[in-house]
Amino acid sequence: MSHSTYKIKCVLNPHHIVDGDSCYDICIVGAGAAGLSAGIFAARRGYTVGIISTDYGGQTASTAEIENYPGCGKVEGPDLARAFFREAVGFGCSFISDRINGITRNGTIMLEGVQGQYRCRALIVATGKSPRRLGAAGEQEFFGHGVQYAGAFDPEPFRGCHVLVVGGGNSALDAAVRAALSASQVTLVHRRDQLSGERILQDRLHAAQNISVRLDTTVAAIEGGTRVESARVMDSYGAEQVISVGAVIVAVGFEMRSGWVCGAVSCTEDGRVRIDDSCHTSAEDIFAAGDCTTVPFQQIVISAGEGAKAALSATRYLDGKDGKRSIRTDWGYV
Amino acid sequence: MSHSTYKIKCVLNPHHIVDGDSCYDICIVGAGAAGLSAGIFAARRGYTVGIISTDYGGQTASTAEIENYPGCGKVEGPDLARAFFREAVGFGCSFISDRINGITRNGTIMLEGVQGQYRCRALIVATGKSPRRLGAAGEQEFFGHGVQYAGAFDPEPFRGCHVLVVGGGNSALDAAVRAALSASQVTLVHRRDQLSGERILQDRLHAAQNISVRLDTTVAAIEGGTRVESARVMDSYGAEQVISVGAVIVAVGFEMRSGWVCGAVSCTEDGRVRIDDSCHTSAEDIFAAGDCTTVPFQQIVISAGEGAKAALSATRYLDGKDGKRSIRTDWGYV
Numbered sequence: 309m310s311h312s313t314y315k316i317k318c319v320l321n322p323h324h325i326v327d328g329d330s331c332y333d334i335c336i337v338g339a340g341a342a343g344l345s346a347g348i349f350a351a352r353r354g355y356t357v358g359i360i361s362t363d364y365g366g367q368t369a370s371t372a373e374i375e376n377y378p379g380c381g382k383v384e385g386p387d388l389a390r391a392f393f394r395e396a397v398g399f400g401c402s403f404i405s406d407r408i409n410g411i412t413r414n415g416t417i418m419l420e421g422v423q424g425q426y427r428c429r430a431l432i433v434a435t436g437k438s439p440r441r442l443g444a445a446g447e448q449e450f451f452g453h454g455v456q457y458a459g460a461f462d463p464e465p466f467r468g469c470h471v472l473v474v475g476g477g478n479s480a481l482d483a484a485v486r487a488a489l490s491a492s493q494v495t496l497v498h499r500r501d502q503l504s505g506e507r508i509l510q511d512r513l514h515a516a517q518n519i520s521v522r523l524d525t526t527v528a529a530i531e532g533g534t535r536v537e538s539a540r541v542m543d544s545y546g547a548e549q550v551i552s553v554g555a556v557i558v559a560v561g562f563e564m565r566s567g568w569v570c571g572a573v574s575c576t577e578d579g580r581v582r583i584d585d586s587c588h589t590s591a592e593d594i595f596a597a598g599d600c601t602t603v604p605f606q607q608i609v610i611s612a613g614e615g616a617k618a619a620l621s622a623t624r625y626l627d628g629k630d631g632k633r634s635i636r637t638d639w640g641y642v
Numbered sequence: 643m644s645h646s647t648y649k650i651k652c653v654l655n656p657h658h659i660v661d662g663d664s665c666y667d668i669c670i671v672g673a674g675a676a677g678l679s680a681g682i683f684a685a686r687r688g689y690t691v692g693i694i695s696t697d698y699g700g701q702t703a704s705t706a707e708i709e710n711y712p713g714c715g716k717v718e719g720p721d722l723a724r725a726f727f728r729e730a731v732g733f734g735c736s737f738i739s740d741r742i743n744g745i746t747r748n749g750t751i752m753l754e755g756v757q758g759q760y761r762c763r764a765l766i767v768a769t770g771k772s773p774r775r776l777g778a779a780g781e782q783e784f785f786g787h788g789v790q791y792a793g794a795f796d797p798e799p800f801r802g803c804h805v806l807v808v809g810g811g812n813s814a815l816d817a818a819v820r821a822a823l824s825a826s827q828v829t830l831v832h833r834r835d836q837l838s839g840e841r842i843l844q845d846r847l848h849a850a851q852n853i854s855v856r857l858d859t860t861v862a863a864i865e866g867g868t869r870v871e872s873a874r875v876m877d878s879y880g881a882e883q884v885i886s887v888g889a890v891i892v893a894v895g896f897e898m899r900s901g902w903v904c905g906a907v908s909c910t911e912d913g914r915v916r917i918d919d920s921c922h923t924s925a926e927d928i929f930a931a932g933d934c935t936t937v938p939f940q941q942i943v944i945s946a947g948e949g950a951k952a953a954l955s956a957t958r959y960l961d962g963k964d965g966k967r968s969i970r971t972d973w974g975y976v
Contacts, residue, residue: 345712345943352710354841376686378679378946379714379725391713507688585919586938604920605954612712613947620939
């Protein structure tokens with residue numbers, strides 16, 4: 309199907325999507341809390357929505373247990389992610405399994421994926437982030453052979469092991485506490501002089517009998533044969549020590565996946581998409597939400613709220629294009 | 643107990659609250675989605691939190707059925723509100739039943755309530771909004787005798803009645819559809835020439851057999867004996883007509899309850915608290931979240947997300963005051 313066919317269909321039938329057609333009113337790239345929440349709100353307003361991602365759930369899906377998504381109590385991350393997904397599809401969003409690498413313009417927006425091209429009248433970028441690498445020698449070599457990244461880690465292989473956790477934020481603390489349930493011993497190393505995760509997680513860390521904490525310490529190398537056998541750590545005076553460990557969990561933050569859109573909209577130096585308080589980017593037809601943006605905090609409920617904002621802004625933009633009155637939100641203000 | 647006693651306790655024991663003491667690290671005024679979410683996030687970071695409100699749940703509690711709080715599917719508003727409340731109290735927030743009328747400063751913040759005074763080191767304003775009055779003759783006289791406000795309305799008294807719904811946004815459309823389930827007939831009047839609620843709600847409105855819509859129409863008066871018997875409506879040409887109705891549901895938006903704080907922080911002309919993207923107000927120790935702020939959209943998940951932001955900003959502020967390293971959020975950025 310040629311571009312011009314897409315374009316005509318899109319312009320003639322902005323609210324109807326023919327099966328197999330790759331033109332949507334709104335494309336959402338990314339299917340974490342922000343993208344799926346955006347899908348729910350955009351589809352409820354009657355627009356055709358295509359959500360493009362290689363998987364769904366983002367960081368929500370890769371968190372074992374979530375206690376701070378208000379209203380849901382204690383919930384398994386994959387279960388919450390499945391609920392988001394089910395609702396987005398239930399309200400009519402199409403899910404397209406692809407990875408977007410580029411964006412061009414030809415009247416409307418054209419997204420370039422690995423599997424195909426997708427045209428839309430408005431775009432919501434919600435690509436989240438992926439775990440940051442430590443950069444230590446051996447980290448890549450032993451990935452999957454003892455090296456794991458926080459969030460998605462599987463505690464089973466740690467049974468009876470000494471586990472090294474690297475990092476000092478919530479995900480590191482959470483990883484250490486969870487690993488300690490099956491590991492014989494957990495050592496948490498953090499390059500700063502204080503942990504920075506939530507008090508409640510610090511309390512749990514200190515309550516565990518088999519977790520020790522080393523501050524002002526970095527990991528120089530991860531070593532072993534076919535699997536991790538030890539880690540070489542260094543204190544702030546430069547003194548090195550080799551610790552025997554069977555596994556290393558890296559929890560030192562995340563990186564952006566939004567490089568492909570940073571030519572089309574204004575981004576920060578570290579690749580986050582700049583947004584205003586309505587989740588509008590520097591382009592009138594591109595919106596963004598969640599961890600890939602300049603939103604100052606990253607939490608599931610914050611990303612879900614930002615996704616809703618991006619969807620309401622995108623539908624308001626399309627309402628204007630279609631000569632409809634701008635939508636009003638539930639309580640009368642926009 | 644004198645003010646100086648409160649102050650000393652607060653300064654000496656910022657992280658401990660003696661029973662009966664009215665000093666908290668963080669006071670949250672308002673207990674809707676924003677306030678309760680803020681409570682969850684603030685308490686999890688180890689601070690003492692007092693949530694002050696005459697009731698809890700806000701607009702969430704007064705919405706019959708909610709479909710767009712992502713991850714919760716279809717849920718009764720009061721049930722979702724109860725879940726928020728239970729979690730906030732479960733993480734250690736104190737709930738104080740009072741109405742705040744004023745704020746003074748004497749080193750820390752002193753909140754003036756009807757029942758007492760409450761001192762805190764940081765304040766989160768989350769007072770939401772209350773239904774806007776129509777301003778029609780007879781509206782006040784017949785409140786509770788046939789006149790109800792959308793959100794909290796009880797459809798039972800409408801059984802077999804002709805019900806008039808006033809408004810064109812989501813809450814009016816939702817009220818009309820729900821009233822039509824028990825009413826014999828529903829007439830929705832809206833002063834503009836188009837409805838502005840979500841497409842999905844407009845579709846449901848048009849699908850109902852017993853709902854008629856009158857655009858460009860206002861309500862001049864609500865009339866009757868001991869209860870509502872009729873409404874006088876006026877079209878855009880000034881022509882009046884009397885409609886026999888047994889009940890009137892007013893759904894024309896909401897008003898702010900944050901007047902008491904607008905001397906201490908910058909507010910808009912219509913009484914909304916100005917916030918930045920971290921939910922910080924113009925005062926360094928005052929934060930705000932949800933429908934009482936300049937956040938451009940009002941939805942439960944947006945308010946819950948904003949509450950989380952306000953709590954993270956408030957705890958970061960207190961961390962700084964206490965000489966602790968600023969908190970980092972789950973994924974490493976602040």
